[in-house]
Amino acid sequence: MFKKIYNISDQGIICDFGSEINKEINSKVIGVFNYINNNLDLKRELGIVNCIPSYNKIVIQYDLLLVSSDSIIKYISSIKEHQLSYQNNQKKFELPICYDTEYGLDLESISKQNKISIEEIIYLHHETSFYVYMMGFLPGFPFMGDLTNKLFTSRLTTPRVFVPAKSVAIVEKFCAIYPFESPGGWNIIGKTPTKLFEKNKKNPSLLYPGAEVKFKSISKEALMVMESKHNE
Amino acid sequence: MSKYYFQVERAGVHTTFQDLGRFNVQHLGICPGGSMDSNLLKISNKLVNNPLHVGVMEFAYQGPRLKLISGKAKIAITGNVYFTIERQCNPSSLEQCNSFETYNLEEGDTIDILATKKSIYGYLSIEGGFQLKQFYNSVSTLTRSGIGPNDGKKIEENLKIFFIKKNDNNNKKIVQWKSEFDDNIIRVLPGPQFHYFSKESIKKFFLSTYKITNHSDRMGMRLEGHKLENIVSSNIASEGIMKGSIQVTGDGNPIILMAEHPTIGGYPKIATVISADFAKVAQLSPGKEITFEKVKLLKAEKYFHDQQEILDKIY
Numbered sequence A: 001m002f003k004k005i006y007n008i009s010d011q012g013i014i015c016d017f018g019s020e021i022n023k024e025i026n027s028k029v030i031g032v033f034n035y036i037n038n039n040l041d042l043k044r045e046l047g048i049v050n051c052i053p054s055y056n057k058i059v060i061q062y063d064l065l066l067v068s069s070d071s072i073i074k075y076i077s078s079i080k081e082h083q084l085s086y087q088n089n090q091k092k093f094e095l096p097i098c099y100d101t102e103y104g105l106d107l108e109s110i111s112k113q114n115k116i117s118i119e120e121i122i123y124l125h126h127e128t129s130f131y132v133y134m135m136g137f138l139p140g141f142p143f144m145g146d147l148t149n150k151l152f153t154s155r156l157t158t159p160r161v162f163v164p165a166k167s168v169a170i171v172e173k174f175c176a177i178y179p180f181e182s183p184g185g186w187n188i189i190g191k192t193p194t195k196l197f198e199k200n201k202k203n204p205s206l207l208y209p210g211a212e213v214k215f216k217s218i219s220k221e222a223l224m225v226m227e228s229k230h231n232e
Numbered sequence B: 001m002s003k004y005y006f007q008v009e010r011a012g013v014h015t016t017f018q019d020l021g022r023f024n025v026q027h028l029g030i031c032p033g034g035s036m037d038s039n040l041l042k043i044s045n046k047l048v049n050n051p052l053h054v055g056v057m058e059f060a061y062q063g064p065r066l067k068l069i070s071g072k073a074k075i076a077i078t079g080n081v082y083f084t085i086e087r088q089c090n091p092s093s094l095e096q097c098n099s100f101e102t103y104n105l106e107e108g109d110t111i112d113i114l115a116t117k118k119s120i121y122g123y124l125s126i127e128g129g130f131q132l133k134q135f136y137n138s139v140s141t142l143t144r145s146g147i148g149p150n151d152g153k154k155i156e157e158n159l160k161i162f163f164i165k166k167n168d169n170n171n172k173k174i175v176q177w178k179s180e181f182d183d184n185i186i187r188v189l190p191g192p193q194f195h196y197f198s199k200e201s202i203k204k205f206f207l208s209t210y211k212i213t214n215h216s217d218r219m220g221m222r223l224e225g226h227k228l229e230n231i232v233s234s235n236i237a238s239e240g241i242m243k244g245s246i247q248v249t250g251d252g253n254p255i256i257l258m259a260e261h262p263t264i265g266g267y268p269k270i271a272t273v274i275s276a277d278f279a280k281v282a283q284l285s286p287g288k289e290i291t292f293e294k295v296k297l298l299k300a301e302k303y304f305h306d307q308q309e310i311l312d313k314i315y
Helices: A023-037 A040-046 A069-077 A107-114 A118-127 A220-230 B038-047 B199-207 B275-282 B297-314
Strands: A004-009 A012-016 A048-053 A057-062 A092-097 A130-135 A142-145 A160-163 A167-171 A174-177 A182-184 A187-191 A212-217 B004-010 B016-018 B056-060 B065-070 B073-078 B081-086 B094-097 B102-105 B110-116 B121-126 B160-163 B185-190 B210-216 B220-224 B245-248 B254-257 B269-273 B289-294
Touching (some): A004 B269, A012 A069, A023 A057, A057 A069, A092 A220, A107 A187, A118 A187, B038 B056, B038 B073, B038 B275, B056 B110, B110 B121
Antiparallel strands (some): A012 A057, A167 A174, A167 A187, B081 B110
């Protein structure tokens, strides 16, 4: 199941599941993550303070005062695929999006680079059914796929210092939403009025790995109305 | 609700509550955060007899000016910090104070944290701790995502800062701690994408100096120097990030990711700062030049344990 496990810090290791990004590998990642994260005794014993799943890797941060890298690598390597349980609790979310160029700051540059019209970018994005591979970067920030290759883009060479909150952005075959204002290097195509992370809720994060998402196009006026309602 | 509190008369540049960080939630996109210089946080708590992980006030460059409105307090400040106390019983004289010592404050006294010297961060602790609400077992403030005390915002003017315990003795405690570093050498381990960079660039990374730029804060420190040539790809499949990771963006400039690092990122990482040097890096102000030195994992672990031993001794 693991291709390689090695240190990336004196208090962290990375478990490599391969280089491809697909649902099959990602579900193994989520399986190992759940196995470790739900086992509090194991986490205490191994001094694990964070377990971070991504497309095809897991980074495990441990407390060097309690454990050394040898023992943790040895234990994690011994986890077998049949010990994992796969949960199937996929929920479908519909998120409004406004593609107005006032918010879609990079629509024009994507149009030029990929030689397709802005209308086509919007159409192709809007038609995609997205799968949430992982959460991260910021609280409630989903990494979703897969976009058609006509929309493939690279990260900005120099990341923006400020990306506006709730920006919907793309890179390669992925789509993400910035829940808060932050620095960022993805290409911004629109804005959603939906709050992705509300700290006062029991489950602060709206989305989670494995969830399904479809976007619903709305006008600039509708976006403003929905945003003012959300802020009441 | 406690009835003992300070009033903020000046907030300072970037004053927040921090503890050792918020763990076990990075998979939700919530980064650990916590103090930039955890050695100083621990010492500040030790001075006032608190458990080491208790939340304290972290300030950068210029700290806050706080007036004790109600209660008696025992406080300590750690770091290379210039600060004064104005006693209500003797308003005409200004008391010049020292870091790494406790001070007993009476009602009406004002503490003025004017500046950190040759460094960035300092810490203010109070015996018994501040009254702070936890989120996922931590009181660390993440201002970008609005998480933590004061609704996730930095300390503002006129805010009331409540604390739990009224000081009941006039004892004084002092510890010896050298808050300046002898050199600007930062020790690192190879990062997960070390081999993404050309041999020439790796050589330059360790031989040339890098300047800390103004784009540096609790999230990360952008460096300027020899641009690193990526021979594989300047994008990777986003993966988990840890404090101290040195990522290299498409323009070839390295960024050291600090306490409020993104939980996941898609830029290749050439190296990781060893844990024993986190505090040293955190205190480097913009304009300073640093060099990187590669060490082996076993050495990095040893340096960490050595440092903890020194900390244990002063406690």
